Amino acid sequence: MHATRARLKDSLSAYVMVTPTVLLFLLFCVYPILYVLRVSFFDYNGLTQMNWIGLYNYSRVMRDASWWNSVVNTLQLGVLVPLFQIPVALISAVLLNRALKGRNFFRTVLFLPSITSTAIMGIIFAFMFSSYNGIVNNMLMSSGVIRAPIEWLGKSFSAKAVIVLFSVWSSAGFYMVLFLAGLQRIPAEIYESAAIDGTNGWQTLRHITIPLLGDMLRVIVMLSILNAMKLFDTVKVLTGGGPGSKTEVMTMFIYKYYFEPGSGLVQQGYASAVAMVGLLITGVVAVLYLFASRRGSYLETRG
């Protein structure tokens, strides 16, 4: 009896503590999603009356080639950004986990971009890669590598490469800190015994560090993928989706129809349907990743 009451008290305090978060989640996440879901069945411009059009917006999404172009761009970023970001973050974390001189300085330097405004960094990157008087072009020209300025942001491939570079640079520090937290959980004795066994740096990383990071690594990779798929400000500031719409991502596509069509009318109903499809795609990617990575998880397969 006494134990039950104590348990009840425990769970009551847990509920009390969790309530504000749940309320905020319902208000700012669940409610907007339900609202957007509702609007997606209407022809609506945000001002005049909503007209019910059933699944028309969804059938339109399916045949909208420019939407699928932005989906492909988003998926490309979802693969390319983590592909470079995770190794950079992991290697930095491993290096800066050692007793290096100036370790805190380097940790701070790498982390700094994570706390700087993306818009400002994006503008600086755009200046750096500008065709006219851009630092990158000027350096390459003065060292004789190129003769005429390159339009870095004017070609589909190089524009995407700059977006990936920017994303890796701007958030690798954040993931490095997460990795550092994970690395500090790994007991030093394991490394010591490995050293006695004569393992080299690569072997230690491959057979000890990565497997023992386990779930931490899984979460970090998933965060990296999902954040790359949610990119908006970076692309908007760096390329504006250009050249043309070659670097347009899902979030920008939705924004365009919801707020700034450029010409013609705002189409909030269609933008909402697109947003729901985008949510589904991101969700499917997350589930697929979790499913795939669970199979390969060190802890689950071995322990």
Place this chain on the structure above:
Amino acid sequence: MKHGRIRILAFLVALLLVSSLFPAAMADDKPEIKVWQRNSGKGGPVHDYLADFNANQDELTAVYEGYGENYANMLSMALASNDPPDIFEIQSTMPLITYAEAGHILPVDDIITEEFKAQFHPSSFAQKALYFDGKLYAVPLRIMHYKLLYNKDLFEQAGLDPNRPPQTLEELREYAKILTEKGNGVSYGLGFYVNYGDIWLRYIDTIAVASGDTGVYGFDYKTGKFDFSSHKKFFHFWVDVYRDGSMFPGAVTLGVEQMRANFAQGNVAMMIDGNWMTTQYATNIPTEVNWEAAPLPLFEGTPRAKDYMTCDITFAIAANGKNVEQAKALYQNILEHQMDFRRYGEADTKTFTAANTPEAFALLPKDKVFRALDEMNNVSNHAAFPVEPHKFLKLEGDNRNTVFNNEFALAIDGSSNIDAAIEDLNQRYNAALEKAVAEGAVTPEELAPEGFDYFTR
């Protein structure tokens, strides 16, 4: 004694609290009329005019608020929460008809008498976009049109006559080559800015209209259909100029603001831009550059039809404002005092014709240099289209601007398929047009007016 002090203190605190709740009421009891405008900078002519207006009368207080890029969203929120500004600006990307249909704005027929109308440029009242259900909902303040802006110093430096801008597109291409060559990698012949939604309105539509080919967005008022095929020759022309190497580097990635900044720094010799740049280059982007404006060049041998102009940036009166009558009075006052905006440095072409006279321009501040005033305000060969059908469409798929931006980026690599893109645009724009007609947004008579002529319209 002690209790007495506490009481006095409590009374003072209560008084402070109550007075903080009603600051305006305590200050004065004039009704406040909120005026909202899209304005990225601080102040500006409307702000300055209203400040003087407040100082010179006791009937009401005009409260000016300017919002930048998020203006449309701020306005939507204010309207949705039923707390609208009394008077607010409506821009061409925010069609007036939707605000009227939603009941957010009031018709202004009752304050615009025939006598008052006679003082305005006729196009001010001709555009369908200003009407809903047969009623006039707003009167525009500004006439917008486009000219070729050119740097006279760079012309002179390149051995070209600074008083003879290119008359034809062929000449423009030739001049751009010379100007680029003589610019030695510092200045370039032509400013082109694909990363800006409206570039094709400026670099294709305006020229197609003046050539008598179509209206804007390839709309043909003779057939009542969209036909983007007239765009093709202009598209190829600009691709050729790019391939000549005569465009300022970054044509595919830059927006209009960056190009303006480079024009103001003397790095760009020619560019097409709006007539309001006379004001901008004197106030917001002050420049030492000695520039002039010229009519848009056409292909050699093309007879000139009427040039394009529009006047759809306007103010409207909120239907749910708190002081509708005072708002109407202020609205009327702003309309008829457009001349006074000159005092605050606005050199744009106005709809109130008295504001476009030499006497009115003489009011412009003397401490600023307003260039190309005559040409930038020359609308002698201009007329607005009563209906610009692309503004009434719910288009499916990419709009013309995005499609042409994509094709331009592909064309400079030699892989564009402009014919297929144009065919697709024609099909989608005409399908959306049919829907707009079916929904009653536009009528067949408006789309193909009887006896329509691009030269006499």
